[in-house]
Amino acid sequence: MIDPLRSRLSESNAAASIRYDRSRVTPGIVHLGLGAFHRAHMAAYIDDLLGADPNWGIIGASLKRPDTRDALAPQDFLYTLVMRGGSETRYRIVGALLDILHAGSHRRNLLRWMTDPAIRIVSLTVTEKGYCHDPATGRLSFDHPDIIHDLAAPDNPVSAPGLVARALDLRRAAGIVPFTVLSCDNLPENGRTTAAIVTEFAARRDEKLARHIEADVAFPSTMVDRIVPATTEEDRTSVAEATGRYDAWPVVTEPFTQWVIEDRFTAQRPSFETVGVELVADVRPHELKKLRMLNGSHSMLAYLGYLAGFEFISDTVADPAFRDLAHTFMTSEVMETLPPNIGDLAAYRDALLDRFANPALKHRTWQIAMDGSQKLPQRLLGTIRDRLRLGLPISRGALAVAAWMRYVSGIDETGRAIDVRDPLSARLRAIARSGGSPDNLVDGFLKVHEVFDTPLAQAPDFRTALIDHLESLVHLGAAQTVRSLAL
Known part of the structure; x- marks a missing residue:
């Protein structure tokens, strides 16, 4: 000693x-x-x-x-x-x-x-x-x-x-x-x-x-x-x-x-x-790749992993369905929104998944889930906004946002309180308490202008996807929802 x-x-x-x-x-x-x-x-x-x-x-x-x-x-x-x-x-x-x-x-x-x-x-x-x-x-x-x-x-x-x-x-x-x-x-x-x-x-x-x-x-x-x-x-x-x-x-x-x-x-x-x-001379392409691929998938894994009962990101990625979710999100939704000539995106994706899976690095899902109201606009919503503009599907990105809504509601899948650390946590809990059904909850959260700008909040495809995912998260749970996407 x-x-x-x-x-x-x-x-x-x-x-x-x-x-x-x-x-x-x-x-x-x-x-x-x-x-x-x-x-x-x-x-x-x-x-x-x-x-x-x-x-x-x-x-x-x-x-x-x-x-x-x-x-x-x-x-x-x-x-x-x-x-x-x-x-x-x-x-x-x-x-x-x-x-x-x-x-x-x-x-x-x-x-x-x-x-x-x-x-x-x-x-x-x-x-x-x-x-x-x-x-x-x-x-x-x-x-x-x-x-x-x-x-x-x-x-x-x-x-x-x-x-x-x-x-x-x-x-x-x-x-x-x-x-x-x-x-x-x-x-x-x-x-x-x-x-x-x-x-x-x-x-x-x-x-x-x-x-x-x-x-x-x-x-x-x-x-x-x-x-x-x-x-x-x-x-x-x-x-x-x-x-x-x-x-x-x-x-x-x-x-x-x-x-x-x-x-x-x-x-x-x-x-x-x-x-x-x-x-x-210009860091923006590097930054966009990192924010949307690393940080976006990290937040997705944090919210869904926490709700599914995983303490660490490495444990979450060890589950094949969650790893497949992050892989498919980066491949099918994020990479299409990135500028050309910023390197081998597939190799970057695979390296990220290997880094997330590092068993020696005990990175808690709860830690990454902090301050989501400040992080979502740059990590996830930019990708969703670009895809909506192009008429492309947003299923997995919308699932990550719905998981955030489920998480900040403050009660986990076993009925225990979640220690939500967020500057807007009191407002978010109030929305959850008064929301009721998934569609009312989604409408309440979409009114949080610090997170969702007006065009995105009023996008019907986004709202519909959020309601569908939140319904599944509430009634089936995070693990089953993720596995259903892998089928």
Whole structure:
């Protein structure tokens, strides 16, 4: 048994595992939203380049809770990155994080760093809901509580758009070159979407600031790809046993990783190309392929798998009917909506299914099912909308949306409550309680304008497909519904 007090991961016992002189590393990036994905993805890429260029260390910021700082501060902000393949597990120590600030208690210090000339990039992984926007339109939600607060108290922002706008304003006033804003979240055209949101926020306060952001600040779009489950106590124990050091918050991921960035930066950027990042002129084709094939099928498997009683995605895909559903959805519904000349889509599909099936990666269906009201528009509804426009069938995509409706109703197939985590969960439960029959439920959910735009909500073929699928999910259950499609 490893004693966490005597064998805690730290610079003193892990220096030999870090491949560069960490004392030479200085901050060049502030990252907002310091979750597991960032630590398994962007921070690992930055860690790879710090030996050649130590001026790109990361100051991380947690916008909501201090638990990441509380876990990593006693271990000098080091953590273990665990990469689990089918039969091999590899461990590495990541030292790219130099400090972690909790925005709630260190806001002044966070803004000080964001205004420092040494900071040339502010990056974000705040999840879709962190942008305080309407996912159906991509516009800023001015009735969001955090936006209401930030417009009333711009010097003390709590939202990601408010923090970015305030820091850019302070830099403008001080004559400091603006930083590049680098979104790494699963938003359609995430750079352009982030630019529109931040500019829209700024315009409500100061038109000159809005014009400055439009003219002088780069918001390159990106595509990020790596599967990162939530860390468990079992993970902590296995890391301690394998390394001899206790890590309060290791990160577990798959060997695969990909990052595509539009090469548009306001000032300097790291030599991303030296560590495997793809720099392109236009990320949209890459992003569309990933959002619709990976994220769309992932969400489909999460909702249907959870309802069918599967805890993990790997268990769900191990069922031949569910694997066939995801395969057919990508092949027959998604791939026809994608632009040409973006690689071998069949090979990409097969690789995705193999990644989903990785038994060493315990990615919970419940975790992927979170925040569906923010995710559906870009993961599933774009595909459905394009197919309706072309007069093509939407059966499997509509099944995924119906499964979301069944899931957010809050009661599973055994009558137990579902812990639905979603910004709109109270409204969604209210619709479910008052809905009654499947057609009434569908009509109630289609009125949620944050998810469904008016043309899609009024499309008769979409409504009919949703009612049919919801009827089957309620009366036959998810497993039987999926198997009936495979017949």
